[in-house]
Amino acid sequence: MDGWLLPLSIALIGMTGTLFAPLLTQRLVGRVQSEQFERQERMAEGQWQREQRAAELDVRRACYVAAMAGYRRYRIELMNFLWLTHKAQEAGAAGGGAGERAGERAAGRADLEAARQAMHLAFAEAQLVGSEAVVAELDATAERLAGAFYRMLRLDEGDPVPDGTFEAIKEDLLGLGERWRGMRAVMRADLGTDARLQRGR
Numbered sequence: 001m002d003g004w005l006l007p008l009s010i011a012l013i014g015m016t017g018t019l020f021a022p023l024l025t026q027r028l029v030g031r032v033q034s035e036q037f038e039r040q041e042r043m044a045e046g047q048w049q050r051e052q053r054a055a056e057l058d059v060r061r062a063c064y065v066a067a068m069a070g071y072r073r074y075r076i077e078l079m080n081f082l083w084l085t086h087k088a089q090e091a092g093a094a095g096g097g098a099g100e101r102a103g104e105r106a107a108g109r110a111d112l113e114a115a116r117q118a119m120h121l122a123f124a125e126a127q128l129v130g131s132e133a134v135v136a137e138l139d140a141t142a143e144r145l146a147g148a149f150y151r152m153l154r155l156d157e158g159d160p161v162p163d164g165t166f167e168a169i170k171e172d173l174l175g176l177g178e179r180w181r182g183m184r185a186v187m188r189a190d191l192g193t194d195a196r197l198q199r200g201r
Contacts (some may be wrong), residue, residue, distance in 0.1 A: 038047040056129075057191065063126040064134070064187040070115075070122035071141065071180060078148055079173050084108040085156045086166045105156070116149065131190045135144075137183045144179060149174050 084105050123142055127135050151164035151172075 055128070060129050060180065061191055063122070063129050064191065066122040067119075067126040068139065068180070068184060068187070070119035071145075071183070074112075074115040074119040074145060075173060075176055075180070077112040078145070078152065079170075081105075081108045081112045081156075082152055082166065082169055087150065089158075089166075119145070130187075133186050134183075134190050136184045141176075141179055141183055144176060150175070 029176065088102075088105055120142075123138050127138055130138065148169055151161055151169050154161050155164050155169065
């Protein structure tokens with residue numbers, strides 16, 4: 001009896017193995033496919049997040065460029081209008097060229113107003129996407145520009161405030177160049193420009 005039991009046991013084990021091999025193989029294949037799918041999902045999620053970060057960075061960069069350009073244009077127009085006001089007051093004191101100066105000042109005022117509106121729009125867009133540090137710089141810069149604008153209008157109207165002389169306003173506008181450099185540095189830091197340049201060296 002023992003003589004046929006051993007071959008029968010071996011045959012049963014072989015048959016069981018043969019029957020269960022496809023199930024085990026299918027299960028292993030299913031696990032491998034599931035792991036591959038999860039890995040591909042993680043890779044796709046990582047790629048999507050990188051693309052989102054890149055898109056957000058592009059939007060921030062475009063807003064910062066527009067804000068910087070708007071600021072520079074507005075500051076130049078403030079300087080231009082200040083000089084027009086100064087020349088008109090000198091001409092008025094000398095008693096000549098009032099009509100020509102009035103036309104120049106009207107054109108200068110229109111250019112100044114267009115630059116002011118463009119800067120406010122660019123600053124508003126940058127404030128929506130900028131970091132807290134950038135927003136703080138934009139707010140402080142806008143406040144300085146608004147102060148210079150107000151003092152200059154009062155000077156133009158012939159009713160200057162105590163610190164609203166031509167020289168005082170000119171010094172303030174020239175000093176705003178340093179503020180521009182500070183604002184640029186904060187924006188570059190927010191964009192990671194300096195860090196990327198250092199890694200590239």
